[in-house]
Amino acid sequence: VIGVGRAPGGVGxxxxxxxxDAGYEGSLYAVNKAFPEDLTExxxxxxxxxxxxxxxxxxxxxxxxxxxxxxxxxxxxxxHGVQGLVVLSAGYAESGPEGKERQxxxxxxxxxxxxxxxxxxxxxxxxxxxxxxxxxxxxxxxPRPGRIGMFAQSGAIGIALLSRLHRxxxxxxxxxxxxxxxxxxxxxDVSGNDVLQYxxxxxxxxxxxxxxxxxxxxxxxxxLARRTAxxxxxxxxxxxxxxxxxxxxxxxxxxxxxxxxxxxxxxxIRVDTITELVDAGLLLARQxxxxxxxxxxxxxxxxxxxxxxxxxxxxxxxxxxxxxxxxGATPEDFRRALSAALxxxxxxxxVVTAIPAIGEA
Numbered sequence: 001v002i003g004v005g006r007a008p009g010g011v012g013x014x015x016x017x018x019x020x021d022a023g024y025e026g027s028l029y030a031v032n033k034a035f036p037e038d039l040t041e042x043x044x045x046x047x048x049x050x051x052x053x054x055x056x057x058x059x060x061x062x063x064x065x066x067x068x069x070x071x072x073x074x075x076x077x078x079x080h081g082v083q084g085l086v087v088l089s090a091g092y093a094e095s096g097p098e099g100k101e102r103q104x105x106x107x108x109x110x111x112x113x114x115x116x117x118x119x120x121x122x123x124x125x126x127x128x129x130x131x132x133x134x135x136x137x138x139x140x141x142x143p144r145p146g147r148i149g150m151f152a153q154s155g156a157i158g159i160a161l162l163s164r165l166h167r168x169x170x171x172x173x174x175x176x177x178x179x180x181x182x183x184x185x186x187x188x189d190v191s192g193n194d195v196l197q198y199x200x201x202x203x204x205x206x207x208x209x210x211x212x213x214x215x216x217x218x219x220x221x222x223x224l225a226r227r228t229a230x231x232x233x234x235x236x237x238x239x240x241x242x243x244x245x246x247x248x249x250x251x252x253x254x255x256x257x258x259x260x261x262x263x264x265x266x267x268x269i270r271v272d273t274i275t276e277l278v279d280a281g282l283l284l285a286r287q288x289x290x291x292x293x294x295x296x297x298x299x300x301x302x303x304x305x306x307x308x309x310x311x312x313x314x315x316x317x318x319x320x321x322x323x324x325x326x327x328g329a330t331p332e333d334f335r336r337a338l339s340a341a342l343x344x345x346x347x348x349x350x351v352v353t354a355i356p357a358i359g360e361a
Contacts, residue, residue, distance in 0.1 A: 001136075002051065002073050003064035003089075004030040004042055011088055012064035013043075015124065015136060019062075020045060022135035022142040029054050051076045058082045062124070062136050067091030067102060070120075071109060078113025085110060086136055087119035093186055094121055107188050122185030123155030128178055129204055137183065141166075146177025147206040148281050149199045151184070151192055153213050157274070158183035161211065164278045176285045179205040191216070193224055200228045207232060209281045211274065213239035218259045222266040229267030233284040236268050237277050292348040296341040298323040299353030300334075308351050320347070327355070 001019065003012035016030055020043065030042040035049050048054055051061065051073075061077045063070060067089050077085060092103040103120060110117050118125060124137025128145035135142045138155065143162055150165075152158040162181065169176070179202065182195050192210055199205045208228060215221050215238070228234050238260060254262075263270055271277050295317050297308050305322030312319035323341075325333050334352070341350045 001029070001062045001064065002031040002077075004032050004047075006032065006034065006042075010064075011138070012062075014138060014140075015062055015064060015088070016045060017043065018135045018137065018140060018142075023133045024135075025131055025133055026059075027056070029058070051080045051082065054080070060084045060086065060136065063087045063089055063119075065089060067099070067120075070106060074106065074109050074113070074115070078110070078115060082113075082115060085115055085117045085119070086122055086125055087117055087185070088122055088124065088138070089119070090121045092120045092188070103186060103188050110189065117189035118182065119185040120188060123152075123158045123183030125183075126178060126181040128180070137181070139181075143181065144177035145174075145179070146285065147175045147179050147204060148177065148285055149179050149195075149202070149205040149208045150181045150281075151195050151208075151210045151212075152182075153184055153187060153192075153211070155183055155185070157211050157213070160274050161209070161278065164274055165282075168278055168282055175206065176282050193217075193221055196221075196224045196228055196234075200224070200231060205232065207281050207284045208234045209236075209277050210234070211237045211239075211277060215259060218254055218262050222262045222268075225263065225268050226266040234268050235271060235277055235280045235284070236263060237271055237274065238263065290349040293317045294346060294348040295319040296323070296344065296347040296350045297321075297353070298325060298334075298337045298341060298350070299355075300325045300327050300329040301353055301355045304353035304355065308353055312351075327357075 001012055001016045004016050005013045019028055028045050030045045030047045031051055033049050035047055037049070039047050041047055051058065058080060061082045063073055063085055065073055070087065070089055074085065091099055093100040106120065107117060126137050126139065126143065127134045128143065139162055143166065150161050152161055165178065184190055192212055196208070199208045225234055260270060269280060271280055293316065295312050297305050297319055299305050299322070302324045305324055309319050309322050323337060325337060338350065338352060341347055
């Protein structure tokens, strides 16, 4: 982590603490050119004045220094053989024309050394795999591990996604937590397309959730999405098409409805809000894909059963007539009916509808 402050607080010191507290399994170093020469540790982590002083290879550098100092840091990292950068620093394209040129120069310099960049102005990355446990982000708590990959562009949306998943109990079952999380900031280099390709090949991710404020190249994205959606569910919130200031990827000029149609044809599940995005992800992570269209319906409300039956027909499914257990049904009645429906080879899935008894919490 480059830019770790000498005193508690600050972005660099916070990210260092988040990585350490998450139980990161690799080697961790704190770097700041302002460290005294005799300083060897910060919060129990080995401290250095320069990346070049670190013995051994460095795979990832998290950069949290003022924008004017980033070029020197990039050069040090490139000369040391660092492979990737997560640039948290602000002051780039989101700050105006001068910052936009600074952002282009950042990408050119990193590419000259063969390095990839997440950011700048990024919130960070998270990987919950047991042999990694990396929280290189500004999220103070490591999300529960699971099999859901999450992508956002802005830090605010990323915070909202992680918070919503936590409140909804993500990770309780061991599958509904996070496998990896990326908040790409200005997307000067690494974009949603890159992360989507990673998740397609990632054996630890079963469901992909993406909040896309803009889609720069819808045709390329839908090509990648079609391949991914054939292997694992892909759920997307599609923004209005107005790019936040600073994003390197220009918004498409295609109409919103056209982009929506492209996504639908690619097999993408489109939703409208963060709440729907997380709820759909949790459902898809918990539920296996039905083997076919045959649906059993049971419950204690005839009206709800009929509504469910009609909706199944509208979606092209083959529902059986609903089984009405009546409003007097007990939990044991539900258990027996559900057990019988699940054991019936003529059912590919079961929908249970229920209204609570009067006085029931």
